[in-house]
Amino acid sequence: xxxxxxxxxxxxxxxxxxxxxxxxxxxxxxxxxxxxxxxxxxxxxxxxxxxxxxxxxxxxxxxxxxxxxxxxxxxxxxxxxxxxxxxxxxxxxxxxxxxxxxxxxxxxxxxxxxxxxxxxxxxxxxxxxxxxxxxxxxxxxxxxxxxxxxxxxxxxxxxxxxxxxxxxxxxxxxxxxxxxxxxxxxxxxxxxxxxxxxxxxxxxxxxxxxxxxxxxxxxxxxxxxxxxxxxxxxxxxxxxxxxxxxxxxxxxxxxxxxxxxxxxxxxxxxxxxxxxxxxxxxxxxxxxxxxxxxxxxxxxxxxxxxxxxxxxxxxxxxxxxxxxxxxxxxxxxxxxxxxxxxxxxxxxxxxxxxxxxxxxxxxxxxxxxxxxxxxxxxxxxxxxxxxxxxxxxxxxxxxxxxxxxxxxxxxxxxxxxxxxxxxxxxxxxxxxxxxxxxxxxxxxxxxxxxxxxxxxxxxxxxxxxxxxxxxxxxxxxxxxxxxxxxxxxxxxxxxxxxxxxxxxxxxxxxxxxxxxxxxxxxxxxxxxxxxxxxxxxxxxxxxxxxxxxxxxxxxxxxxxxxxxxxxxxxxxxxxxxxxxxxxxxxxxxxxxxxxxxxxxxxxxxxxxxxxxxxxxxxx
Amino acid sequence: xxxxxxxxxxxxxxxxxxxxxxxxxxxxxxxxxxxxxxxxxxxxxxxxxxxxxxxxxxxxxxxxxxxxxxxxxxxxxxxxxxxxxxxxxxxxxxxxxxxxxxxxxxxxxxxxxxxxxxxxxxxxxxxxxxxxxxxxxxxxxxxxxxxxxxxxxxxxxxxxxxxxxx
Numbered sequence: 001x002x003x004x005x006x007x008x009x010x011x012x013x014x015x016x017x018x019x020x021x022x023x024x025x026x027x028x029x030x031x032x033x034x035x036x037x038x039x040x041x042x043x044x045x046x047x048x049x050x051x052x053x054x055x056x057x058x059x060x061x062x063x064x065x066x067x068x069x070x071x072x073x074x075x076x077x078x079x080x081x082x083x084x085x086x087x088x089x090x091x092x093x094x095x096x097x098x099x100x101x102x103x104x105x106x107x108x109x110x111x112x113x114x115x116x117x118x119x120x121x122x123x124x125x126x127x128x129x130x131x132x133x134x135x136x137x138x139x140x141x142x143x144x145x146x147x148x149x150x151x152x153x154x155x156x157x158x159x160x161x162x163x164x165x166x167x168x169x170x171x172x173x174x175x176x177x178x179x180x181x182x183x184x185x186x187x188x189x190x191x192x193x194x195x196x197x198x199x200x201x202x203x204x205x206x207x208x209x210x211x212x213x214x215x216x217x218x219x220x221x222x223x224x225x226x227x228x229x230x231x232x233x234x235x236x237x238x239x240x241x242x243x244x245x246x247x248x249x250x251x252x253x254x255x256x257x258x259x260x261x262x263x264x265x266x267x268x269x270x271x272x273x274x275x276x277x278x279x280x281x282x283x284x285x286x287x288x289x290x291x292x293x294x295x296x297x298x299x300x301x302x303x304x305x306x307x308x309x310x311x312x313x314x315x316x317x318x319x320x321x322x323x324x325x326x327x328x329x330x331x332x333x334x335x336x337x338x339x340x341x342x343x344x345x346x347x348x349x350x351x352x353x354x355x356x357x358x359x360x361x362x363x364x365x366x367x368x369x370x371x372x373x374x375x376x377x378x379x380x381x382x383x384x385x386x387x388x389x390x391x392x393x394x395x396x397x398x399x400x401x402x403x404x405x406x407x408x409x410x411x412x413x414x415x416x417x418x419x420x421x422x423x424x425x426x427x428x429x430x431x432x433x434x435x436x437x438x439x440x441x442x443x444x445x446x447x448x449x450x451x452x453x454x455x456x457x458x459x460x461x462x463x464x465x466x467x468x469x470x471x472x473x474x475x476x477x478x479x480x481x482x483x484x485x486x487x488x489x490x491x492x493x494x495x496x497x498x499x500x501x502x503x504x505x506x507x508x509x510x511x512x513x514x515x516x517x518x519x520x521x522x523x524x525x526x527x528x529x530x531x532x533x534x535x536x537x538x539x540x541x542x543x544x545x546x547x548x549x550x551x552x553x554x555x556x557x558x559x560x561x562x563x564x565x566x567x568x569x570x571x572x573x574x575x576x577x578x579x580x581x582x583x584x585x586x587x588x589x590x591x592x593x594x595x596x597x598x599x600x601x602x603x604x605x606x607x608x609x610x611x612x613x614x615x616x617x618x619x
Numbered sequence: 620x621x622x623x624x625x626x627x628x629x630x631x632x633x634x635x636x637x638x639x640x641x642x643x644x645x646x647x648x649x650x651x652x653x654x655x656x657x658x659x660x661x662x663x664x665x666x667x668x669x670x671x672x673x674x675x676x677x678x679x680x681x682x683x684x685x686x687x688x689x690x691x692x693x694x695x696x697x698x699x700x701x702x703x704x705x706x707x708x709x710x711x712x713x714x715x716x717x718x719x720x721x722x723x724x725x726x727x728x729x730x731x732x733x734x735x736x737x738x739x740x741x742x743x744x745x746x747x748x749x750x751x752x753x754x755x756x757x758x759x760x761x762x763x764x765x766x767x768x769x770x771x772x773x774x775x776x777x778x779x780x781x782x783x784x785x
Contacts, residue, residue, distance in 0.1 A: 095721065095723075
């Protein structure tokens with residue numbers, strides 16, 4: 001029997017030759033398409049690669065003309081590079097591992113202008129989002145914070161600045177002798193007082209019911225009764241001691257119950273305190289509603305006073321959101337593609353057929369770029385050159401045992417960027433990224449309705465901490481020397497804003513097991529208030545005070561009633577908790593008295609017994 | 620069913636070497652057992668292409684053993700798990716997972732490893748059984764079988780006497 005088949009050998013050689021020819025002509029375009037497709041999925045924006053050259057024998061891949069658009073600003077490149085050389089570890093390719101020893105990127109820039117839009121088509125975006133939705137479906141704090149931050153920023157950016165001429169205001173002040181406020185029933189403060197009254201009563205009733213459900217009074221009475229029944233117990237002889245001790249045990253059990261009841265009372269007191277806090281915060285809300293009533297009254301009189309809170313919202317919304325977006329996206333990508341795994345002897349992946357055993361002795365992950373060296377280039381499209389190093393880029397840190405480290409910096413004129421970060425998902429998620437940017441974007445602009453703002457002095461610092469338990473982003477942004485412009489320069493908002501020489505915004509965003517919290521503060525509110533005071537002078541303050549008095553006068557009786565009701569409820573609750581506390585105290589004293597009585601009787605009997613025994617011995 | 624029987628008889632009745640047919644049965648068995656990882660199929664097909672293996676026997680028994688996997692997979696899972704999680708073999712498998720091409724075979728899957736071991740154990744018995752059965756059939760039964768009416772009918776359809784073979 002001949003072992004080999006001649007026709008088979010010919011077919012095999014033909015297949016190998018045809019494959020090589022196919023690879024020679026089609027491998028590069030296919031790899032290029034795959035890389036662009038993957039990049040677009042990651043960045044959700046157009047990814048362009050001019051040339052993709054695989055030099056299999058040398059173990060090199062050379063990319064030229066790389067450009068990745070910024071999905072948030074499609075006419076700008078998130079980054080671009082003239083060329084990137086990949087040195088592959090060829091020994092690992094047949095094992096299906098893409099291990100890249102080093103990537104050298106030349107001419108790396110960020111923020112360069114694009115000739116065409118980098119926005120993906122609606123259909124393509126939908127397809128990507130559909131795939132991503134499966135990954136984002138799991139409860140993930142970074143994703144949740146992203147959604148919440150977007151909602152908040154959208155709400156703030158939606159605020160348009162009011163338009164009012166300065167000269168109109170002056171006239172209005174003169175003619176504003178007859179002050180008109182809205183009808184009593186339409187006043188926000190009046191409505192809120194009514195609602196609050198109902199809520200306070202409801203809360204008080206709920207609290208009283210829950211206090212009654214605990215039945216502290218009843219328990220205290222029962223315990224007292226039990227203690228009294230043990231009073232005067234006879235301990236005349238040694239034979240009585242076991243019965244007395246049993247009674248003592250019973251008393252101790254009652255005493256433990258009493259301590260439990262005391263703890264319950266503490267809980268009740270805490271609930272009462274939260275009720276008092278609720279009452280106090282309700283009063284604050286009523287005062288805020290009064291403020292709104294005053295503003296509404298001024299609007300009714302066609303006096304569009306500056307509302308610093310609204311203006312603050314309109315201006316700072318886009319500022320803080322634009323600062324946190326990229327760093328938040330990085331955390332989301334890290335969470336999505338780098339699972340945190342503890343190093344085990346081996347891991348198991350359940351399949352339809354059997355289980356895959358993953359051996360921890362694996363030296364190489366499926367994909368690993370050991371080192372990316374970036375050399376920033378000069379760009380004629382306004383981009384900022386970025387230099388630095390990214391190390392150990394992989395999705396399987398449990399195998400490499402190394403976190404991803406990022407150190408990037410770039411300088412061009414007044415533009416500076418520094419990014420320092422560690423993405424550590426080895427055992428648990430421990431990511432920290434700090435980005436300090438100044439002059440980025442080169443010109444910050446924001447349209448705010450009638451008024452628009454521009455500044456070439458944007459500075460910001462963003463610190464991200466991402467863990468298994470929470471994600472937090474802290475930072476601040478400063479806009480130096482903002483230049484405001486308006487169609488109508490007598491616009492009051494424009495006038496007020498023009499006097500502002502800088503804006504500082506602080507932001508803290510956190511999402512964790514205890515919920516999301518977004519705090520945005522800025523100094524613009526104070527600055528605007530001062531600017532408004534300057535513009536309006538004393539007259540405006542007087543007008544506001546008079547309107548305030550009118551509103552107060554209108555809602556006074558209801559407000560007083562509410563305050564009285566709140567005080568009454570507070571007293572009622574204090575009375576109930578006080579009575580419970582005193583009855584428990586009385587019972588405790590009674591139990592302790594009985595316990596002491598029994599103990600004394602037992603001790604006296606034991607003492608007497610010992611004396612008799614000694615006497616007997618001496619006799 | 621009749622078609623499969625015809626194929627089997629056609630292969631055995633052909634004048635092919637018993638070794639070629641036995642090799643076809645053995646490669647068919649491994650293909651049926653290891654098809655879970657496509658790379659294994661590629662390796663086996665390359666062997667079948669290069670070696671003098673009876674392809675009809677290979678494809679027929681690949682189908683038959685694929686059906687058998689539904690029965691032996693649970694046993695393969697147990698054997699594979701025991702082997703793959705044996706502490707003294709861990710260094711070997713860790714080293715194998717770093718070797719070129721080997722990870723593509725899916726050797727770390729409990730069912731594939733278990734079925735492969737079962738296949739190894741069955742290789743010798745299957746080879747011997749095939750050789751003996753073919754020899755016995757050709758020496759003692761072929762002429763009698765040819766006399767059956769159904770076989771005569773099939774003969775007319777050119778399925779017999781190696782009609783399937785190239």
